[in-house]
Amino acid sequence: MAVKASKGSTILDVARKANIGIRSVCGGKGLCGKCKVLVKGGVEHRLADKSIISDEEIGKGYVLACLAKVVGDVEVFIPSESQFGKAKLLSYVNLPKIEVEPILNRITISDYFDIVKLSSFYRVDDDLIRKAEDFVERRGKAIAFVDPFHNAVVDVKESGVYYGVAVDVGTTKIVVALLNTQSGEVIDVESEFNKQMMYGEDIVSRISYATNDEKLKELQKAVVDVVNALVNDLCRKHGVDKKSIYHVSVAGNTAMTYLFVGANPHVLIQSFKQPVKISPKPYILRASDIGLDVNRNALVYVLPCSGRFLGGDVVGDIITAGLHLMDEPALLIDIGTNAEVVIGCRNWFLGTTAPAGPAFEGWGLRCGVRAVQGAIESVEIDSNTLKARYRVIGNVKPIGICGSGYIDLVAQLFINGVIDAQGKFYRDIESPYIRRGPDGYEYVVASAEESGTGRDIVITEKDIYNVIDSKSSVCAAISILMKRMHLDVHKIKHVFICGAFGRYLNIDSAIAIGMIPEFPNAEISFIGNGSLGGAILTTLSKSYVQAAENVAKNTASIELMLDPNFMEEYEAGFILPGKQELFPIWW
Ligand code: FES
Numbered sequence: 001m002a003v004k005a006s007k008g009s010t011i012l013d014v015a016r017k018a019n020i021g022i023r024s025v026c027g028g029k030g031l032c033g034k035c036k037v038l039v040k041g042g043v044e045h046r047l048a049d050k051s052i053i054s055d056e057e058i059g060k061g062y063v064l065a066c067l068a069k070v071v072g073d074v075e076v077f078i079p080s081e082s083q084f085g086k087a088k089l090l091s092y093v094n095l096p097k098i099e100v101e102p103i104l105n106r107i108t109i110s111d112y113f114d115i116v117k118l119s120s121f122y123r124v125d126d127d128l129i130r131k132a133e134d135f136v137e138r139r140g141k142a143i144a145f146v147d148p149f150h151n152a153v154v155d156v157k158e159s160g161v162y163y164g165v166a167v168d169v170g171t172t173k174i175v176v177a178l179l180n181t182q183s184g185e186v187i188d189v190e191s192e193f194n195k196q197m198m199y200g201e202d203i204v205s206r207i208s209y210a211t212n213d214e215k216l217k218e219l220q221k222a223v224v225d226v227v228n229a230l231v232n233d234l235c236r237k238h239g240v241d242k243k244s245i246y247h248v249s250v251a252g253n254t255a256m257t258y259l260f261v262g263a264n265p266h267v268l269i270q271s272f273k274q275p276v277k278i279s280p281k282p283y284i285l286r287a288s289d290i291g292l293d294v295n296r297n298a299l300v301y302v303l304p305c306s307g308r309f310l311g312g313d314v315v316g317d318i319i320t321a322g323l324h325l326m327d328e329p330a331l332l333i334d335i336g337t338n339a340e341v342v343i344g345c346r347n348w349f350l351g352t353t354a355p356a357g358p359a360f361e362g363w364g365l366r367c368g369v370r371a372v373q374g375a376i377e378s379v380e381i382d383s384n385t386l387k388a389r390y391r392v393i394g395n396v397k398p399i400g401i402c403g404s405g406y407i408d409l410v411a412q413l414f415i416n417g418v419i420d421a422q423g424k425f426y427r428d429i430e431s432p433y434i435r436r437g438p439d440g441y442e443y444v445v446a447s448a449e450e451s452g453t454g455r456d457i458v459i460t461e462k463d464i465y466n467v468i469d470s471k472s473s474v475c476a477a478i479s480i481l482m483k484r485m486h487l488d489v490h491k492i493k494h495v496f497i498c499g500a501f502g503r504y505l506n507i508d509s510a511i512a513i514g515m516i517p518e519f520p521n522a523e524i525s526f527i528g529n530g531s532l533g534g535a536i537l538t539t540l541s542k543s544y545v546q547a548a549e550n551v552a553k554n555t556a557s558i559e560l561m562l563d564p565n566f567m568e569e570y571e572a573g574f575i576l577p578g579k580q581e582l583f584p585i586w587w
Contacts, residue, residue, distance in 0.1 A: 003017075011039070021083055026200065026205060030052065031049075039062075039063050043071060044069045081369060081399050094525070102181040107144040108142075109141065110136070112133070121151075132156045155244075161182045163240055164180075164245065164540065165247070166249050169250060170256070170336065174227060177189045178235070187240075188234055188238060189532075195222040196222045199218075199222070206255070208269070216265075219259050220260065243294070247299050248300045248301070249301045251302075251303040251316040252311055253305075254305040254312075257302055275557075275559050280552035281552075282301055282303060282312075283301075286300060303535065309352070310555060314351060314555075316535060316537075318534075318551050324345075324347075330343070330492065336499045339473075340353050351556075352557060359406065359463075365467075366439065366458060367400045367401050371500070372402070374394060374397065375393045377402055378504075386429075386433050397452030407505065407510055408509045409445065412509070444458050445458060472514070472570050475516070475578055478516070478517060479517070479582060489518060491521075498531075514578035518585050534548060
């Protein structure tokens with residue numbers, strides 16, 4: 001494909017404008033090395049750290065897309081590991097059984113008197129009045145669908161059903177479900193990468209990018225465009241008229257929520273030394289306010305957030321898991337770019353967020369990739385030969401290792417006595433799979449011949465340290481919440497694992513490396529995408545709208561970094577698997 005570029009702009013900028021996905025974990029600062037591309041022709045490359053791009057790579061024609069300025073015609077080849085990749089569809093959600101009570105009210109209009117009443121009680125556009133008059137004249141009846149939040153008529157129809165759309169706006173992926181609001185059926189689900197990733201894969205990079213209204217709008221548009229494209233695909237596939245979508249419910253973390261509604265998100269990255277007050281109210285908009293391509297008057301309900309790091313996605317998790325209906329405290333963990341952890345039941349919830357993501361999203365790890373086609377997602381090590389057996393997403397040659405693969409790998413290396421309790425390789429093991437590499441000791445998971453990149457896929461001692469670092473903060477978050485509520489591992493009877501990543505997590509491996517404590521008396525349930533679950537439930541049920549708002553109000557959040565016990569708990573995780581009180585069976 002050919003695109004025009006203005007002289008002096010970087011390859012990454014050109015790709016962003018042309019909607020071409022190049023990974024940009026650090027937001028284009030030249031720090032992550034994930035935007036490597038192969039070029040032939042006119043570019044000028046700014047100097048970069050040799051650990052990010054080596055002289056050998058530069059000699060072969062590789063540049064960092066964010067540091068390479070276009071100065072003439074240039075051919076760019078984007079290697080698979082630098083592309084967004086093909087998203088693994090992570091749309092599974094274990095929904096509770098509910099009674100469908102559509103949010104919009106249906107008002108039957110039988111004569112002109114009803115039309116007059118309608119326009120005196122509700123805001124109603126002139127064209128809808130005309131539509132109602134026409135239906136009454138020709139058919140003797142019409143139905144008006146009223147948005148109770150805006151007290152406005154969304155549309156007037158001859159009869160029946162309106163459709164709803166539930167959206168999970170994740171930092172990495174956007175998932176959209178098309179719903180029949182009458183029967184409660186989830187007609188279909190589609191997902192796509194969040195195009196905001198072109199502005200940085202982490203939240204802070206994106207917030208830092210939104211320095212003015214124009215840039216904030218750019219970020220908002222990046223999400224809305226993906227939602228519109230997914231809605232369009234779903235409607236085409238199922239023969240649904242987009243204009244008959246009257247309700248869109250959206251859930252996302254607090255930063256994604258702010259960026260979706262176009263609110264200034266900078267407050268979220270202000271001093272981490274002070275807690276930030278977040279309103280636990282939902283955002284209520286109309287589709288035309290933000291350019292959603294459904295009925296222009298459609299109600300857009302954005303699930304409320306309850307803290308700087310506890311967004312509508314967590315509220316969605318809670319109502320999907322049914323924590324708000326439980327009598328005994330349960331634990332909920334949503335592992336994504338960050339790990340959100342909540343303890344609670346009925347009318348109280350205590351939650352926090354641990355910065356788990358970078359390693360589990362493959363950031364900062366030598367062969368780390370997200371859960372895309374070609375990622376090694378699970379690993380077992382043969383205890384005799386120490387050779388790895390692995391499973392690859394999409395059954396293709398592996399291009400790297402994703403989060404669940406890393407957790408398995410560290411667990412398997414530990415259980416098989418290849419690494420010690422501090423994550424260091426035992427130096428006296430003789431094996432063709434363990435060797436000294438440029439970053440110290442490493443274990444070869446897949447050789448260059450087996451891999452799809454032509455390079456060995458390895459896990460280094462440094463990678464293991466990063467995984468231990470991430471898992472320690474997740475475990476510290478759980479431990480701190482339990483301590484605050486005077487609960488120990490024996491008292492928790494139910495653990496809910498949510499989130500796309502959680503769905504593919506091997507719980508035994510997560511416990512073996514000390515990411516999740518042992519809960520000897522607990523039943524473990526996988527909820528799947530609870531954020532999407534929350535958006536679906538609040539599209540189909542008035543009671544769940546109320547539940548979401550109560551949960552947001554009744555959730556207290558702890559900022560982990562401000563907790564005086566955090567460092568102690570976190571450091572305890574650096575001896576695998578972790579503290580005896582959290583791993584009673586292991587010890
Ligand atoms: Fe280019 Fe990170 S190094 S986006």
